[in-house]
Amino acid sequence: MTPQEPEKSIDLLNLLKQGDKRAYEKIYFAYSKELLYAAYKKTGDKIIAEELVQNIFISLWEKRMTLEINNLQAYLFGALKLSVINHIRSLVMENKYMAYQTLTYSEDHQDTANLVDLHDLSSIIEKGINSLPEKTQEVFRLSRYQHQSTKDISTELNLSEKAVEYHITRSIKRIKEYIKNFYIFF
Structure with missing residues (x-):
């Protein structure tokens, strides 16, 4: 990560909070493939992985005004981790x-x-x-x-x-x- 990347991330987050759709798209294109790959590795199901990642980005847009994010990458991957855990938890409950x-x-x-x-x-x-x-x-x-x-x-x-x-x-x-x-x- 270059010294400019955290600054770019902070700039994108500030623009996102203002409702800038282009900033949202940049965030999406910068992280969606990595998130999708990680979700697929954890779930083994492409459709579920896509749904989990899509829900993270929907939530990011819907809560953009109230989110306090210091590290965008850590936030997104943390959200993915929670989504995968909740998905697995629901599968376990369904199986039970x-x-x-x-x-x-x-x-x-x-x-x-x-x-x-x-x-x-x-x-x-x-x-x-x-x-x-x-x-x-x-x-x-x-x-x-x-x-x-x-x-x-x-x-x-x-x-x-x-x-x-x-x-x-x-x-x-x-x-x-x-x-x-x-x-x-x-």
Whole structure:
């Protein structure tokens, strides 16, 4: 790295904060291939790697006004590391869920009534989630479906950890009430 490169990086970041799309494009073209290569090495899947890298750059643009970045390369590769960890974590949870499903609901013992009840409950929960305010829905989905920590959610959504905990508590309470009211009605 030449002495001018950190200065160029700082200049690009300052322009990015001002909404300069050309600075954003320069950052993208300077780092996207390296990030894609690193993501592919970690995931072994080109599509997943592309998605993770794309999400990093989308987040960079969306949060450009509030980000405090001292080292652009370190920031981008740190964001990639967290994205890969979250992706692997979600795969592990999905695999555990699938294993649980296989053990609990073997094909020989599944009856139509149980499948219908499970589908109905899933639909009720989804309707309950959809009845929540938009920000609360987003926090709930990140917490429960993408298995992100309170700290990760607070960073991603630019909220305090207390606010994230409030949204999670509020969403769980409202969804429980929604399910309870649905079953009382029927």
